[in-house]
Amino acid sequence: MGKASSPKPKKLAEKLHKIRISLGLSQNGLIKRLGFEGELTQAEISAFERGIRNPPLHVLLEYARAAGGGGYLETLIDDKLNLPDNLPKPLKSVDCAR
DSSP states (O other), rough: OOOOOOOOSSSSHHHHHHHHHHTTTTTTHHHHHHHOBTTTTTTHHHHHHHHHHHOHHHHHHHHHHOOOOOOGHHHHHOTTTTOOOOOOOOOOOOTOOO
């Protein structure tokens, strides 16, 4: 019996990128901020942001928390919902996105 693929959110990559940019972080800085050093690589974050791969659920949860709370998890995966324009601003500009 074949395994049906799950529908993929079309706006997820865009939303993940928006969170990282709003935090003023590089992809490596985001890994550190989310607490996934040694677990995720910059190439994986890039793949998430380009829509090549979907992050695992525990990674999505940390993205949602970084965006301002676990309540954003539904917003990340539901294409009908948009992230607010006023996401958290960077705490410092040491690790700004380029």
